[in-house]
Amino acid sequence: MxxxxxxxxxxxxxxxxxxxxxxxxxxxxxxxxxxxxxxxxxxxxxxxxxxxxxxxxxxxxxxxxxxxxxxxxxxxxxxxxxxxxxxxxxxxxxxxxxxxxxxxxxxxxxxxxxxxxxxxxxxxxxxxxxxxxxxxxxxxxxxxxxxxxxxxxxxxxxxxxxxxxxxxxxxxxxxxxxFRGTLVNRDNFYEWRKRFRAEMAAAAATAAAGAKIDTEEEERRKRPSGREIFEKGLEGSKKDDDAAGDPPAPTPVPAVAVA
CATH class of the missing domain: 3.10.110.10 (Ubiquitin Conjugating Enzyme)
Structure with a gap:
């Protein structure tokens, strides 16, 4: 080659x-x-x-x-x-x-x-x-x-x-x-229901506590103060005195003849 x-x-x-x-x-x-x-x-x-x-x-x-x-x-x-x-x-x-x-x-x-x-x-x-x-x-x-x-x-x-x-x-x-969200199955439904009930119970307890506080506050506002009681007590005594007026005159005792 x-x-x-x-x-x-x-x-x-x-x-x-x-x-x-x-x-x-x-x-x-x-x-x-x-x-x-x-x-x-x-x-x-x-x-x-x-x-x-x-x-x-x-x-x-x-x-x-x-x-x-x-x-x-x-x-x-x-x-x-x-x-x-x-x-x-x-x-x-x-x-x-x-x-x-x-x-x-x-x-x-x-x-x-x-x-x-x-x-x-x-x-x-x-x-x-x-x-x-x-x-x-x-x-x-x-x-x-x-x-x-x-x-x-x-x-x-x-x-x-x-x-x-x-x-x-x-x-x-x-x-x-x-837009699709979470697919619901048995397990996550029960988990959601448990959380939901707990949230509702907590909300109800909070609402009840608030209502109790409102009721106590309303009762406190309606309760008269010591000054109001004192003033009302004086006014009541004066009215009683006016209603009573002057004391009745003493009934004269008839004379008895001595024999």
Whole structure:
């Protein structure tokens, strides 16, 4: 097998497939492929959340001397850049507005891959290289990696959508619960009746105590004071004296003749 010929043919194919994404660092030996990662569309709204950052999967490839009979060295890197970072400064305010509108529409912002995805992607690249051992495999590797990246982003988006849907359902359930009240069963009915009777008994006792106090207060108000009794006693004595008048004159005793 002519290893150099195999490498040259594969590189020529990759240059035709990725004219803007491929950059040769060492002729017929090393190059990089920069694969842009697109935001997946929302399954709920059918639209794509606004992304204020751009991500790419960078595949660093270095051929081994006996490639493709031995796998090429593949190193992966996730590169994140701000969207429109070369624009004017006031563009950031516009990006913030777009992000807020997207969050209101979808309930969340865009999704991105983090460094934790690299271990998984590296394992997939190694498996793809092993499956294609003996054949030029870089195109198969990059195609597989791109599919896995799209799948990871879609899974992240689906998880956010599910969490947002659960949040909406929970809020709706809380609103409905305000009008539905508590379902009555045997246990909570007896518990309610016990509390109700206790409350009624307490209210009756309070009312009876209040009525007793009112009665005692009324009787106290009707009871004459000591001064009133004293004044009424003097007035009664005067009336008795007036009614009695002067004492009757003494009855004259008739004279008796002495013989």
């Amino acid at each position: 002519d290893y150099d010929e195999e490498k040259a043919q594969e590189l020529e194919l990759l240059q035709s497939m990725y004219p803007d994404e491929l950059e040769i660092t060492t002729p017929n030996e090393a190059y990089t492929l920069t694969l842009p990662l697109a935001q997946p569309p929302s399954t709920r709204t059918g639209t794509v959340p606004h992304a204020d950052k751009l991500q790419s999967l960078v595949v660093h490839v270095k051929y081994t001397p006996t490639y493709p009979e031995t796998p090429a060295e593949v190193v992966l890197e996730i590169v994140t850049t701000a969207a429109g970072e070369d624009d004017e400064e006031d563009e950031s305010a516009e990006e913030a507005k777009k992000r807020e509108e997207s969050e209101r529409q979808h309930g969340f912002a865009a999704v991105y891959l983090d460094e934790s995805a690299l271990d998984f992607l590296t394992a997939q690249a190694e498996q793809e290289a092993e499956d294609n051992l003996g054949f030029p495999a870089i195109f198969a590797i990059t195609s597989s990696l791109k599919e896995h990246c799209d799948s990871l982003l879609q899974s992240k988006l689906s998880a956010l959508e599910q969490a947002y849907t659960d949040k909406l359902l929970a809020e709706e359930e809380r609103e409905q619960a305000k």
